[in-house]
Amino acid sequence: xxxxxxxxxxxxxxxxxxxxxxxxxxxxxxxxxxxxxxxxxxxxxxxxxxxxxxxxxxxxxxxxxxxxxxxxxxxxxxxxxxxxxxxxxxxxxxxxxxxxxxxxxxxxxxxxxxxxxxxxxxxxxxxxxxxxxxxxxxxxxxxxxxxxxxxxxxxxxxxxxxxxxxxxxxxxxxxxxxxxxxxxxxxxxxxxxxxxxxxxxxxxxxxxxxxxxxxxxxxxxxxxxxxxxxxxxxxxxxxxxxxxxxxxxxxxxxxxxxxxxxxxxxxxxxxxxxxxxxxxxxxxxxxxxxxxxxxxxxxxxxxxxxxxxxxxxxxxxxxxxxxxxxxxxxxxxxxxxxxxxxxxxxxxxxxxxxxxxxxxxxxxxxxxxxxxxxxxxxxxxxxxxxxxxxxxxxxxxxxxxxxxxxxxxxxxxxxxxxxxxxxxxxxxxxxxxxxxxxxxxxxxxxxxxxxxxxx
Numbered sequence: 001x002x003x004x005x006x007x008x009x010x011x012x013x014x015x016x017x018x019x020x021x022x023x024x025x026x027x028x029x030x031x032x033x034x035x036x037x038x039x040x041x042x043x044x045x046x047x048x049x050x051x052x053x054x055x056x057x058x059x060x061x062x063x064x065x066x067x068x069x070x071x072x073x074x075x076x077x078x079x080x081x082x083x084x085x086x087x088x089x090x091x092x093x094x095x096x097x098x099x100x101x102x103x104x105x106x107x108x109x110x111x112x113x114x115x116x117x118x119x120x121x122x123x124x125x126x127x128x129x130x131x132x133x134x135x136x137x138x139x140x141x142x143x144x145x146x147x148x149x150x151x152x153x154x155x156x157x158x159x160x161x162x163x164x165x166x167x168x169x170x171x172x173x174x175x176x177x178x179x180x181x182x183x184x185x186x187x188x189x190x191x192x193x194x195x196x197x198x199x200x201x202x203x204x205x206x207x208x209x210x211x212x213x214x215x216x217x218x219x220x221x222x223x224x225x226x227x228x229x230x231x232x233x234x235x236x237x238x239x240x241x242x243x244x245x246x247x248x249x250x251x252x253x254x255x256x257x258x259x260x261x262x263x264x265x266x267x268x269x270x271x272x273x274x275x276x277x278x279x280x281x282x283x284x285x286x287x288x289x290x291x292x293x294x295x296x297x298x299x300x301x302x303x304x305x306x307x308x309x310x311x312x313x314x315x316x317x318x319x320x321x322x323x324x325x326x327x328x329x330x331x332x333x334x335x336x337x338x339x340x341x342x343x344x345x346x347x348x349x350x351x352x353x354x355x356x357x358x359x360x361x362x363x364x365x366x367x368x369x370x371x372x373x374x375x376x377x378x379x380x381x382x383x384x385x386x387x388x389x390x391x392x393x394x395x396x397x398x399x400x401x402x403x404x405x406x407x408x409x410x411x412x413x414x415x416x417x418x419x420x421x422x423x424x425x426x427x428x429x430x431x432x433x434x435x436x437x438x439x440x441x442x443x444x445x446x447x448x449x450x451x452x453x454x455x
Contacts, residue, residue: 034209036246037140044282045242045254046214047143047176047202050290052322058100061451065094065164067113069410069444076117078190080420080436086119090444092126094165099454107132109168115152117191124152124191130168140205140212148197161398161410161444162366176200176216177240177258177276178294178316179335179348186340186350186372187392187418189436193225194341200238210246215239224341230385231341232269237261240276254280256294262338262345269344269380270304274336276314290320300336302345302378312336312347329354337374342385345377359399367397387420387434408446415439 035041042048071088092113099106111128128149135142147169163169188194200218207213217239224231240258247253260274280294295315302308318331330353337348350372357365371393396414403409417437 034139034206035249036206036210036212036244037204040286041246041250041252041282041284043204043212043214043242043244043254044252044280044292045244045256046204046212047145047200047216049292049318050282050284050286050320052287052290052320052327059453060099060455061097061453063096063098063448063451065096065446065448067092067094067161067164067444067446069161069442071440071442073438073440075436075438076119076191078188078436078438080189080418080434084119086117088118088440089116090114090126091116092163094163096165097454098166098451103137104135105133107166107168109165111163111165111169122191124193126151128169130166130170132168139207140203142201142203144199144201146197146199150193150195152191152193161412161442161446162400164446164448177238177256177260177335178278178314178333179337179350186337186348186374187342187390188340189418190226190230192231195223195225197221212244214242214244216241222338222341232264232339232344232380234269234338234341234344235263236338237263250284252282252284254282254294256280256296260336262336264344264380269378270302272336272345272377273301273303275299278314278316288322291318293317298336300377304344304378304380308378326355326357336377339377340374342387342390343374343376343378344380346374346389347377348375349373362402364400364402365397366400368395370394385420387422390418390420392416392418406447406449408448410442410444410446412442412444413440414442 036043039048041050067090069090071090072085073088074083074085076086076088090113092111094109094111097106097108109130111126113126115124115126117123128151130148131144131146133144149169198218198220200216202214202216205213218237220236220238221234223233238258238260240256242254242256244252244254256276256278258276258278260276262272262274264270276296276298278294278296280292282290282292284290293316295313298312298314300310300312302310314335316331316333319329321328332349332351334349337346339346350370352368352370354368355366359365371391373389373391375389376387394414394416396412398410398412401409415437417435420434422434
């Protein structure tokens with residue numbers, strides 16, 4: 001926040017200062033109009049990515065929202081090897097702020113509410129907040145992002161009907177090193193409250209109209225409020241630097257070097273040092289297609305009772321495609337993850353497929369498929385799960401009906417499963433079995449009045 005305020009102050013001072021050069025001084029050769037700084041095709045080595053639908057609002061506003069939902073859940077406690085239908089009621093409120101200045105933007109979001117389980121009765125708090133601040137100068141920009149959450153499980157699919165707002169609480173970015181935007185949680189078992197936070201500052205500086213340097217640094221952590229000591233808390237430090245070159249109107253090439261440090265309690269997992277190099281290429285057709293692919297070597301040093309170096313491959317491929325009124329999203333990534341509280345670091349492969357289409361004037365349909373395979377990096381002495389790997393997958397669909405400008409009615413279905421490769425009873429959890437699966441059907445209503453302008 002201090003960096004953001006400082007950046008905004010510099011911009012304001014610069015705008016209010018009298019020019020030191022005569023009015024006839026020639027204009028700079030490049031600046032915010034440089035092709036490499038185009039927000040519709042940002043540098044491929046940075047954290048921002050081209051999207052098929054950019055933010056269209058250009059006015060400052062505040063906006064509240066309220067969502068009420070009722071779900072039928074076959075495994076509300078999210079336990080291994082158990083079943084039992086129960087009802088879950090959720091109440092979620094949201095507040096968003098969007099503020100624009102000549103050279104700076106600020107976006108804030110808060111989501112909060114509760115989940116109420118019927119059998120046995122239990123109530124859990126849900127909180128999430130997001131911040132994104134951008135300040136620009138003639139040849140570049142700096143962006144500060146922060147995403148915080150306190151949730152009863154590891155997924156932020158609250159209510160499984162989508163959440164209102166700007167989406168900042170989900171991370172607010174799509175780029176970076178493979179897996180970085182996914183955070184540390186891929187799958188969860190049990191309703192164990194988890195506090196997570198990630199913050200990152202990235203800077204883009206153009207050196208000519210078609211080339212730019214990018215740098216970024218960030219911190220993320222996960223803390224489980226678990227009395228059984230089954231889950232591992234962890235911290236993650238990340239730094240990366242890259243170079244991007246626009247060699248045609250639609251194509252870019254870039255190279256990225258990244259360093260990651262995963263820290264776990266010393267008695268449990270020690271530290272994992274990760275060095276990554278990715279060569280990346282992107283092809284973008286504004287409003288229609290965005291394709292990004294990158295691959296490179298990864299050197300990992302496990303330091304827990306000694307040093308255990310190893311080489312592997314990391315990479316990422318992502319496609320966004322819009323045809324007619326439909327939109328398709330597909331991604332595949334291979335990277336080192338913190339282990340989601342199950343392991344002290346994991347080799348992870350994750351894939352996702354999403355589809356969106358309006359049905360008539362007032363209906364919208366969304367569906368997605370997610371899958372990840374996570375292999376344990378190291379053995380630990382205390383905590384964690386007694387398994388060598390686990391698979392996590394989910395599938396879901398949402399129908400939304402719009403009523404006027406302020407109300408949505410939605411219905412959703414989602415199936416999810418987490419499976420560990422150990423015999424029943426040896427998974428490290430108090431209940432028997434090695435698979436946690438659940439079916440959830442949800443109906444709900446959402447109120448989002450017209451935003452109130454603040455300028």
